[in-house]
Amino acid sequence: MxxxxxxxxxxxxxxxxxxxxxxxxxxxxxxxxxxxxxxxxxxxxxxxxxxxxxxxxxxxxxxxxxxxxxxxxxxxxxxxVPASAHFVGVKLTGDALYAVVTDLASQVVASKETDLAERDAASVVALISRTAHELLNGLDRPSAIGVCLAGDVEVVDGDQCIVDSAFLGWEGPVPLARLIAEASGLPATVSNDVNALTAAHHWFGAGVGTRSLVVVGVGAGIGTGIVIENRLVTGAHGRQGKIGHIFVPARGTRRCALGHTGCANALVTMPGIAENAGRTLKEYPAVLAAARAGDPDALLAFEEASMALGAIVAHFINVLDPEKVVVTGEGIDMVELAPARLRAALADRLDPRASREIPVDVQPFAFDQYAWGAAITAIRRQFGATV
Ligand SMILES: [Zn+2]
Incomplete structure (x- = not known):
């Protein structure tokens, strides 16, 4: 090449x-x-x-x-001088690779989307390396590559490994960061996609200036990223922030994979809302439209979701006392549809001595923020941050 x-x-x-x-x-x-x-x-x-x-x-x-x-x-x-260095960010799904290049100030200067023809690790690594070289061609100081995906990243023998990537069909820990670095000649870092969003919000988004921050991401699932003392928490095994099965005070009929009806997965996620309204995940847009039109069943599913989300945010404030909580993701319509439920649950579940001053910032989300967030993990990597 x-x-x-x-x-x-x-x-x-x-x-x-x-x-x-x-x-x-x-x-x-x-x-x-x-x-x-x-x-x-x-x-x-x-x-x-x-x-x-x-x-x-x-x-x-x-x-x-x-x-x-x-x-x-x-x-x-x-x-x-923003153009003094450039970084590649990649969001990897089971079907495609979304890549961006940013400058040192996190501005996107180029992007590319490629279908994933082969999903095996060697093919994916080769595709990431090829795409990075293509996008960085002619740019000043190509510096690092960041990749994010929906999965857990565990450090095994000093290598950032993908340990949970069912959607890619990989077996065992795959040392993705090292493989990409070897193939591309650039340092690389790999992270869970909610962590990449959290890193992005901490340095360039709604969390700028905070030393402690919680980002709650709601979509097909629910996940959280946590920053404490300016460091993103990665846990002992890369499996932090899993609040999907936390018990929440709301009602629905949907059961999560573990059989709960009263957990975050069953109530707050997009499949949870759709199924609680008597539909399937595919019909989420129809449920949303029905709720906006005032359909009581659809609206109830969003109201319960909003209440459950408020309780979850309250739990984080009680446990961590962060400077700010950011709520984002493709499934945050409940905030717009039932804001009073969220506020009521938050007030109800906050410890009496918890700060009432902690802002809960609801941030619009677009899918391309994942690749942008991955590029920011690459920038942060150059400063010694693990993500
Ligand atoms: Zn559950």
Whole structure:
């Protein structure tokens, strides 16, 4: 395979202080020197040196001066150079591969969708590598690849392995990150797709500026991503955030795979809502339309889902006391259809001493956010984050 990388070197080895300054600019945008120095507890001299080093590496520039409203003195801003590095993000499903390339500021600059002709690991790895090279061709500093999928990622002997990928039919742990790195020549990271969304919200989305964050993703299933002290929780076995079978105070007739009728899977997910309204998952759009038109059975399924979701969010607030909770995913219509049920369940289930001030932020979702989130896991990887 021949690839013409664009100008610029590979991602350099950065020392901790360089990483910290660059990460602050990526997540926080252009900032005055004094603000960065204060936030990172760096001396003025250190910051001047680090800024010079990052300018030499092409990552930052000293930008326009701006005037502070309170004082008349102009202030020099340190700016990120977004095009100084590029990252590939891939969302892998059982049918297709969705890939994007982002710059260092997480802006998507190219994308591609490819059907998965062969699902075996070797073919998928080869396709990811080929697609990455194609999309990065001619771009400055191709740096890393991030892949996300609906499955668990466990670290086995230092390798990020896919351990649960029924939809791909892979057997045993597949060291996907290492295989992609070997095939592509670029470092790679692999994550569960709710974790990729969480990483994206933490650095570039609704969770920017928080040190602790919970992201609840609702769709065909329900999953959560948790950030504590700026680190994404990955559990001891890569199986954290499984709240599908938590008991919730709502009623429905649908049984989940474990036989429960009163769990999150049976009530909050899209198949849960559809079946509780007497339909099948395929008919979810019809159930949604019926609920919007005021059909009482359909509406009841969404009301119960909204109540159950409120209870789940309350549980997270009680246990983790996060700065923010983000609710997102393709199945969050219950929030629009029955917002009062969600608020009531939240109020009912919050511990009396839990903070009432924690924002619950409902974020619209589009499928392409997965590949974007995967690219952000690749960016975060360069800063030492595991996802
Ligand atoms: Zn269950």
């Amino acid at each position: 021949t690839t013409t990388w664009g100008p610029g070197a590979a991602w350099p080895e950065l020392h901790d202080a360089q990483r910290a300054v660059l990460a602050a600019l990526i997540a926080g945008g252009s900032q005055p020197r004094a603000d960065i120095a204060r936030a990172l507890a760096l001396s003025r001299t250190s910051l001047t040196r680090i800024t010079r080093e990052l300018i030499e590496l092409g990552f930052v520039t000293v930008g326009e001066t701006s005037r502070r409203p309170t004082r008349g003195r102009p202030v020099e801003l340190i700016d990120l």
